[in-house]
Amino acid sequence: MPGWQVPAGGIDVPGLVVDADVLERNLRAMAGSAARRGLALRPHVKTHKSLAVARRQRDLGAVGLSVATVSEAEVFADGGFDDLFIAYPVWAGGDRGARLARLARRARLSVGVDCLAAVAALAAAVGPAAPVSVLVEVDCGLRRSGVPPAAAGPLAVAAARAGLAVAGVFTFPGHSYAPGAAAGAAADEAAALTAAAASLAAAGLPCPVRSGGSTPTAALTQAGPVTELRPGVYAFNDAQQVTLGSCGPADVALAAAATVVSAGPGRFVLDAGSKVLGPDRPGWAPGHGLLPGFPGWQVSGLWEHHAVATMTGGGPPQVGEQVMVIPNHVCTAVNLAGHLDVVRDGRRIDRWPVSARGRNL
């Protein structure tokens, strides 16, 4: 954002602002990088939850979208997207089976699975007529969900026997979210997907899709072991990515506009608290967000409606001044907002609804 000035007029303060030019550059850079390496790009839309951004990702060559939930898939299917992967070990209980079956009639739909019970529930819920395909989730080191790579083949066989088409395997190298961890996580991703594909091959199943990717590892992902990338954050970037070195401050396309509501020697207080920025703060983050317009200042305290910035010495901005803050984790910040104010050259040019805000079902 030019000079990290708050755009004049027409935007919500406190609220989230998107720089259209930086966003476009980020989308093009990732699309180009994936294409040059022969990797399919299936961006994760949980970051932006916005049809406008997803359309641009599609126009730039994305093969489809990754979503986190069935209700997120419904929002993007309603928006005209016809190739959706729910990159999550979905439990097809309650009304979710019928909703998945309906989605599968409107879009090419694939779903993550990581256990026999979920495979059985999915097969029973969607029935043999619904063309839902599955990808087996493999754990490559995050220790969150997913089976060990060697268990992928037996689970894929069970899915195929239950009548589900098996498209391949996927993993999330989320242990890339720590300083210096990206290269190791990318290597783990390649090894796990290779081993998982071998496990499917040993069981007599092909494994055309080997899907991985996170923003910190995206530039390091090896085509071959991996066929598809699912990064999300890269569209906007955030303070975490700057701290991890995935991008520089000039690559951050989204920031919160805030007002200084209190100030004193060595400190000022902004009205963008955790209900605007999101409360995420990993142990390695230097603060609760970044203040690119105020070098040396740290966001050292965060409450629901207060962000306290401090430094030793140095004059703070005046009460009433407006300031831009980069959230630590853009995905949770966007999910708090009803809309994003889109600016170019310091002027608002659009307002995008966060269409999939709060769609957790």
Add this chain to the structure above:
Amino acid sequence: MPGWQVPAGGIDVPGLVVDADVLERNLRAMAGSAARRGLALRPHVKTHKSLAVARRQRDLGAVGLSVATVSEAEVFADGGFDDLFIAYPVWAGGDRGARLARLARRARLSVGVDCLAAVAALAAAVGPAAPVSVLVEVDCGLRRSGVPPAAAGPLAVAAARAGLAVAGVFTFPGHSYAPGAAAGAAADEAAALTAAAASLAAAGLPCPVRSGGSTPTAALTQAGPVTELRPGVYAFNDAQQVTLGSCGPADVALAAAATVVSAGPGRFVLDAGSKVLGPDRPGWAPGHGLLPGFPGWQVSGLWEHHAVATMTGGGPPQVGEQVMVIPNHVCTAVNLAGHLDVVRDGRRIDRWPVSARGRNL
């Protein structure tokens, strides 16, 4: 909630569930406790953002409501509440001055101030005709916003000279949010409000309202030094309050219903992640939430759509089972939800919109 069972049918999973009986007991207990001590109760509605809960608080004797933002005040004024205190150092720039003036014509409105610039902006924006009164914010130890107690009198004089009615002083003893800190924070609150009132008296101004209160300190607040309590969380309580000892697990009126989506030896994964529970985790919290139905298990990992629970040994629940999780911080969890499912005796009896969700302006 009875047995911490997920109510059968009709509720969102993942989603937030309110136990109507526990809520009613919490509301009655705080109303009774304040009344017995002669303290006015002005509950902070940023916790529940719900007209239904606020109406019940009013019926039980609340003198008015505390809100965090101008747009929160607008929601509750629209809902028929006519005594609103914006317990925040409001900056009356942009359209906020006109909005405050409009609010003041519909409700008895008071606003926090903590600096001369904000006083001048408020007086200029609302004009002499709008009956907006101010309370001077005093810092009693949190080091967030507010002036030192001895500076309250001069700021109150400036406000009175600018044509604003001065109702008194307020503080938030938020440094009560640490184990063993409540008694000290309550003593700090009493001392700061007493000193601030003395500062106003020395300047020739009365100080009828001396407003304090937080859920951890509410039972300890001294009537006399303090005239009014502004707790919020007590309506629902949360994992933080259980850990701090402000309440027991049986006093928690809100929990997230979630589904087990993955499980293995010593671990299971729920679909209520930080986009349902909120990502708040102070350093002293034992995990990212509490699992009262699974003693010994910790919510040891949290991502946007995954909560990982672990223990050493012990059988996890089955994939597909539903589980209740108590969020760490209920205020940010509620702000993520479109509605709350209200249950009694394990059955849904109502669905309350989170009317002030995301109202940060």
